Amino acid sequence: MTVDHRQHHLDDVRAALSVLVYPLQLLVDLPGTTSEWFRESLSTRRDLQEENASLRTQQLVLNTQLQKLESLEAENMRLRALRKLEEITIRDTYIRKRSGELVLVPNSFIYKNPTTVITDRAERRITLVVGVAYGENVDESREVIRKAMQDAVGGESSRPVEVFAREFGASSIDFLVRWWAGSTPIEEHRSRDKAVAAIKSALDAAGIEIPFPYRTLTFKEPPAIRIMDDRSSAK
DSSP states (O other): OHHHHHHOTTHHHHHHHHHHHHHHHHHHHHHHHHHHHHHHHHHHHHHHHHHHHHHHHHHHHHHHHHHHHHHHHHHHHHHHHTTOEEEEOSSEEEEEOTTSOEEEEEHHHHHHSOOOOTTSSSEEEEEEEEEEOTTSOHHHHHHHHHHHHHHHHGGGOSSOOEEEEEEEOSSSEEEEEEEEEESSHHHHHHHHHHHHHHHHHHHHHTTOOOOOOOOOOOOSSOOOOOOOOHHHHHO
16 A cells, blocks of 8 residues: 555556446435435425515505506596696695585595596486376377477487386376486586476476376374354354
8 A cells, every 4th residue: 555655556446446436426325416406496496486476466566556546647637627626735635616615625535436527528418307197198298298308409419319208206107308418517507497498388288287296195084074154153
């Protein structure tokens, strides 16, 4: 060994043995190496899954916030379309009613509740309920109302006037009358005024009764009626 240490006679032998032994060493270490690689792969996959889940959660939060901002912007635009909006602050919205009063509305209420804009389009549909007496002919009454409406407000829109027998009311057969007119409040009032006047005149001319509520009293026993003559009343 001393001679080999000094003169290196066995270096080639050791090199050859190393080449032969190396595959055996790999086979011996393979289970441990494979196990370590598998653990690292699982850990990496788990980390990626957690990261993806976190990113998805952040995306959902951002989308929700964006939707809230877009919804708030849309609400502000609809409120401005009313042309009665006075002011919008961080907490409240000031709206001027058509009758002149100023209404202070919390922005949280506006955000959580729907806002109806009646002037979003140039026209909107108006409805009116008209009752005729039970003794009247339904088909004739419907035609009289339809013709009166067509003559009075038919020119306000290209859409047809609609008249439907709706229900049996307390003292009348009720008709639902629908037509289209300008969407502003003053246009609605003017159109409704013409419609009511025209229907009343047409039903009166046709001899069709517009009833008022009747009240019938029923007694369990016939009431006692006392008739007093002039002499009794004089006493």
